[in-house]
Amino acid sequence: MPALHPRPAVRDLELDLDAFEGPFDLLLTLLLKEEIEPREIDVAGIVLAFLEHLADRDEVDLEACGEFLVLISALLELKARALFPEEAAELDELEPEEAAEELARRLAEYRRMKEAAAWLVERLAAESERFFRLGPAPLAPRIERRLADQSASALADALRGLAVPPPNVSLSHMALRFPPVTQFLERFRALLARRRRFDFDTEVAGLSRVEQAVAFLALLELRKSGEIALSQAAPFTPIRVSRADEERIPAWTARSA
Amino acid sequence: MDSPLRLIAQNPVDRLAHTVEALLVVASAPLSVSELADATVDDPERVETALRLLGERYREGRSGIVLEQVAGGYAFRASRDAADACARLFERPVERGVSQAALETLAIVAYLGPCSRPEIARIRGVAADSAVASLVERGLIAEAGRESGPGGAIRYRTTPLFERVFGLESLAALPRLDDLGATEDELRSRLIEVAEARAS
């Protein structure tokens, strides 16, 4: 076969990942059939494979790039849901299988719209010989537009409408809401102003997994700036947080702890 | 119903056809049968008969002026034979340089009906702001209220100019999406077939 389709579609992209080896469309199929967990998929590996595939070509295939971005963002979304199951359920009622349905639906929808756009392009080309006048004829009478009496309260309502803060819609399910790191920085600093040390696990008990993760980031931040010292007796044991100046007398502190 | 009847008796169809062609030559957009019937104070069926007469006379190959049914009404345009001469004198500003992004956006708005920018962005996977702005500027789409009342995002619909530029009698003349390519189910079953073929 001569090169009728010189560029393989994104779904034919060959992948060689730890959890999966084969073309992208097979990976999608397995995801849709739930034979692979989204969390097992190395998205960075897929991106790398795609970039290599691009580098092999002389020209950039923008359509393939667009399709790839849609696929990858859908995959990332699936993966993010799987990583935070509770939060995902809180933010959105979608179950993982529903999310997979959603992926297939979105993919199909986007593909149909691309096809519709291609139809419009063809149509535009076919209609290029049709010339018609835009706007009024040179010797046409002027159109008078008259408006019935209006209520002034409609103006007030329109402005009130513009002053309503927007509802959090559409993309909210994509974004896991992270509390600001600064919130925990301030909280831990205040805590250490009152006490010389505290137990991280006790302090974040009862927070959501996302909040705990952000709190831990805050901890690392404070450690980096030298404000605190961290200690842990063994992996998975409680993390002790203390003022940095306490670190100077570690010998007996650690033993007496 | 006295005076319209009298009018009809006084006004044979070829006279009505003269009036209709006069209206069409000055109109700035396609005119529907009911608009023509209102303006001529005549019967819609008689207007349709007059339009058929005019369609015979103003048709491709026979006349430089062609009557076409487009965008929910009737309008005159130049014959295709005159396209080269028209291209020398007139620009087609509406169509010049419509980007791929704009065409995808246009397809979404045409097929899904009134749509907001966030909805378009969700389907295309990228922000639609500049595509929407360029389509509004070309007059191919227009604002159509806001999503669910105040505070909602502005929604857009296609304009009659869109139908006219693309030569559509109405939005119903768009091809069904199912005819254009794989549906969701087809896509899924194709994927599963591939998987099974590989597994065996």
Next chain:
Amino acid sequence: MDSPLRLIAQNPVDRLAHTVEALLVVASAPLSVSELADATVDDPERVETALRLLGERYREGRSGIVLEQVAGGYAFRASRDAADACARLFERPVERGVSQAALETLAIVAYLGPCSRPEIARIRGVAADSAVASLVERGLIAEAGRESGPGGAIRYRTTPLFERVFGLESLAALPRLDDLGATEDELRSRLIEVAEARAS
């Protein structure tokens, strides 16, 4: 002058007349003989002959479309017989309301005082060009100087017609919006704040 002559020989005057009528039906301003000759790549004298032919066919009493010679050249108009029908077509029925886009734009200009298009766009979150143009055309808003500084944007204010249509003795009679802000400046910053939240 070889190729035009060859073209002429291949192209009888009635074909040329078809092309000329096509050009005239698309034009939005009268076309001169030289414009028509350039577009048809034909001889001005032959174009004049074609126009005489067309003048015969499109004349008062014989057709609803009438070819008219005016200052700038030639153009089609509606026949006098169709004058009443044209008047009915162009006399729009009284519109019952305005679009959401027009209403929001009017409200911004009425409550915040003279505003430029960029300001209106910032508050509405969408380009205001077409809404402003249509309100100007309808006489509901009018230009009111420019924003200070060099190259400042044109500002718009509401007109006496606006006050009449909305039943206001003056702008001071607008319904109070104390819940949104005590002063014009407070109202403005509140609206801009919300618009920015909407855009993010």
